[in-house]
Amino acid sequence: MTDLSFLDPVEDDLRRVEAVLGEHPPEEHEAIGLALDHLIEGGGKRLRPTLVLLSAHLCDASIDQAILAAAAAEMLHTATLVHDDLIDGSLIRRGVETLNASWTPAATILTGDYAFARAAYLVAQTENMRLTQRFAETLMVICNGEIRQMFNGRYRANALMEYQRRIYAKTASLIALSAEAGAILAGDRPAEEKALRTYGEEIGTAFQIVDDVLDFVADEETLGKPVGSDLRQGLATLPVLLYVETDLGPSAVRHVLEGERSSDVVEEAVQAIITSPAIDEALTMARQHVDEAKTALDGFPDSLHRTALLGLADFTVDRHF
Amino acid sequence: MTDLSFLDPVEDDLRRVEAVLGEHPPEEHEAIGLALDHLIEGGGKRLRPTLVLLSAHLCDASIDQAILAAAAAEMLHTATLVHDDLIDGSLIRRGVETLNASWTPAATILTGDYAFARAAYLVAQTENMRLTQRFAETLMVICNGEIRQMFNGRYRANALMEYQRRIYAKTASLIALSAEAGAILAGDRPAEEKALRTYGEEIGTAFQIVDDVLDFVADEETLGKPVGSDLRQGLATLPVLLYVETDLGPSAVRHVLEGERSSDVVEEAVQAIITSPAIDEALTMARQHVDEAKTALDGFPDSLHRTALLGLADFTVDRHF
Numbered sequence: 299m300t301d302l303s304f305l306d307p308v309e310d311d312l313r314r315v316e317a318v319l320g321e322h323p324p325e326e327h328e329a330i331g332l333a334l335d336h337l338i339e340g341g342g343k344r345l346r347p348t349l350v351l352l353s354a355h356l357c358d359a360s361i362d363q364a365i366l367a368a369a370a371a372e373m374l375h376t377a378t379l380v381h382d383d384l385i386d387g388s389l390i391r392r393g394v395e396t397l398n399a400s401w402t403p404a405a406t407i408l409t410g411d412y413a414f415a416r417a418a419y420l421v422a423q424t425e426n427m428r429l430t431q432r433f434a435e436t437l438m439v440i441c442n443g444e445i446r447q448m449f450n451g452r453y454r455a456n457a458l459m460e461y462q463r464r465i466y467a468k469t470a471s472l473i474a475l476s477a478e479a480g481a482i483l484a485g486d487r488p489a490e491e492k493a494l495r496t497y498g499e500e501i502g503t504a505f506q507i508v509d510d511v512l513d514f515v516a517d518e519e520t521l522g523k524p525v526g527s528d529l530r531q532g533l534a535t536l537p538v539l540l541y542v543e544t545d546l547g548p549s550a551v552r553h554v555l556e557g558e559r560s561s562d563v564v565e566e567a568v569q570a571i572i573t574s575p576a577i578d579e580a581l582t583m584a585r586q587h588v589d590e591a592k593t594a595l596d597g598f599p600d601s602l603h604r605t606a607l608l609g610l611a612d613f614t615v616d617r618h619f
Numbered sequence: 620m621t622d623l624s625f626l627d628p629v630e631d632d633l634r635r636v637e638a639v640l641g642e643h644p645p646e647e648h649e650a651i652g653l654a655l656d657h658l659i660e661g662g663g664k665r666l667r668p669t670l671v672l673l674s675a676h677l678c679d680a681s682i683d684q685a686i687l688a689a690a691a692a693e694m695l696h697t698a699t700l701v702h703d704d705l706i707d708g709s710l711i712r713r714g715v716e717t718l719n720a721s722w723t724p725a726a727t728i729l730t731g732d733y734a735f736a737r738a739a740y741l742v743a744q745t746e747n748m749r750l751t752q753r754f755a756e757t758l759m760v761i762c763n764g765e766i767r768q769m770f771n772g773r774y775r776a777n778a779l780m781e782y783q784r785r786i787y788a789k790t791a792s793l794i795a796l797s798a799e800a801g802a803i804l805a806g807d808r809p810a811e812e813k814a815l816r817t818y819g820e821e822i823g824t825a826f827q828i829v830d831d832v833l834d835f836v837a838d839e840e841t842l843g844k845p846v847g848s849d850l851r852q853g854l855a856t857l858p859v860l861l862y863v864e865t866d867l868g869p870s871a872v873r874h875v876l877e878g879e880r881s882s883d884v885v886e887e888a889v890q891a892i893i894t895s896p897a898i899d900e901a902l903t904m905a906r907q908h909v910d911e912a913k914t915a916l917d918g919f920p921d922s923l924h925r926t927a928l929l930g931l932a933d934f935t936v937d938r939h940f
Binding site: 323325326327329330381384385402403404405407408409410411412414415416418419422423425427430431433434435437438439440441442444445446448449 | 644646647648650651699702705706723724725726728729730731732733735736737739740743744746748751752754755756758759760761762763765766767769770
């Protein structure tokens with residue numbers, strides 16, 4: 299069973315974050331309010347808010363400010379998902395119908411834009427200038443990463459480096475910002491900030507690697523999409539990159555990476571990855587990142603919140619969803 | 620000839636704004652950099668940066684901060700245009716090919732998102748918390764306005780009120796923010812802030828009314844799109860609303876507002892508006908807003924920059940582009 303006890307120390311705070319996320323400014327159009335509620339209630343593990351809150355407790359930052367920053371992080375994450383789903387043409391995310399499936403593209407673009415604006419508004423409410431700047435920078439990194447992926451094609455010689463760069467932009471950058479947010483809010487704590495940022499980058503990297511492994515080994519119902527969906531679109535994630543590193547000859551996997559899309563070849567490629575040692579190798583790499591993350595917290599004295607952050611690090615690889 | 624001498628006092632500052640707009644962070648992907656350069660060089664009257672700069676001079680604010688705020692306002696404006704063009708399916712804006720025409724929708728969405736992030740980053744660089752908050756709020760207003768327009772349909776009984784609300788959200792809100800930005804940067808000047816905001820709301824309203832008039836009376840080449848393009852899509856702007864207020868019987872215009880799209884009826888409707896008194900009535904209303912804007916500056920002592928703001932107000936109705 300997955301240990302979620304790392305949530306305990308911030309259970310009450312998380313309820314306040316939910317309340318902030320559920321607020322609707324009076325001038326907000328009903329349609330946009332319903333869409334945002336649907337998206338926010340629709341799921342997510344609240345990983346980013348949890349990190350902001352634990353980090354704030356660890357650094358004795360203002361919890362009122364941390365609640366706002368936590369809501370901002372979740373809202374920014376939601377905004378990027380809205381546009382991602384539109385770009386990918388995804389109709390389902392975690393079994394919940396995406397906005398894209400039921401709305402027009404125009405309404406989906408605007409809902410995403412509005413969520414960006416609300417995220418910017420929420421972080422600005424913390425009155426912390428540096429954190430507000432870091433949010434804007436992180437959104438630049440995220441957008442850049444997606445543009446890179448789009449323009450640089452899906453498979454190249456330095457694919458492993460590209461993969462690391464991509465998952466940093468896509469996932470680790472915002473998780474790192476969430477983890478360091480408490481130190482930034484506390485103010486003038488460069489060592490704690492750096493340690494928490496490293497912790498966040500490492501668990502963010504592990505989190506995305508595990509997502510990419512689950513894309514092969516979880517069942518379709520849990521995924522809410524076909525097994526191996528990235529590879530089916532020609533996108534090489536870590537298990538695939540590790541597979542082709544050792545399997546140098548021609549293979550179904552290579553054919554798919556080179557553009558082959560006939561369903562029997564794609565199916566063979568997906569099965570080849572699932573039954574290969576690449577899955578375990580990828581998980582081993584994820585665990586190494588988690589170990590690095592935990593080591594980064596060595597400088598903090600033992601506490602309830604430090605223990606929770608260590609537990610959260612383990613969760614990123616032990617989870618099954 | 621249109622008098623553009625209101626630009627003279629901020630000519631050097633505007634060059635610095637252009638330099639900031641042309642900066643590319645090292646990690647920025649080449650494709651996104653080229654796209655943004657294309658969009659920003661592609662035009663615009665730099666109305667918003669000019670307002671920020673004149674307002675900053677008028678209130679003795681830091682010009683270094685104002686340069687950043689001016690660039691942020693232009694970047695936010697650009698970001699909203701990128702997504703607008705995608706939503707409208709516009710292929711041409713002011714004769715320049717829109718991003719949408721040459722890029723995929725996905726790349727266009729991401730370029731807009733990146734421009735939002737850069738705008739947020741630029742305003743946060745001013746280190747002025749209130750201005751940063753006001754930028755986020757204004758983006759919420761803009762998105763809300765577009766969603767309203769999308770969901771509330773294109774013609775209703777209280778159409779004139781809806782029109783005012785729509786042009787506030789679409790145009791006047793960001794122009795008002797640009798005009799008040801100097802007072803916000805100067806700090807603790809509630810009377811100046813309020814006066815400049817009123818000035819900005821009034822010229823922003825006038826500016827959009829004139830845009831809506833030019834949509835009927837300018838030539839196709841200047842517009843870069845067909846004459847009467849809003850009405851062709853069933854959107855009732857001020858000239859149309861004033862027309863149907865006095866012309867109560869059945870008419871081509873009413874048929875188009877009720878959904879008729881056959882080309883001869885649409886053509887007849889467009890011609891009916893162009894040759895009606897509604898055009899002059901709309902321009903008279905725009906001039907009234909300009910007069911209100913100028914009155915709002917009564918409290919400021921005479922100066923080079925106040926004179927320029929008065930000239931800029933006149934420009935919003937005297938322009939032909």
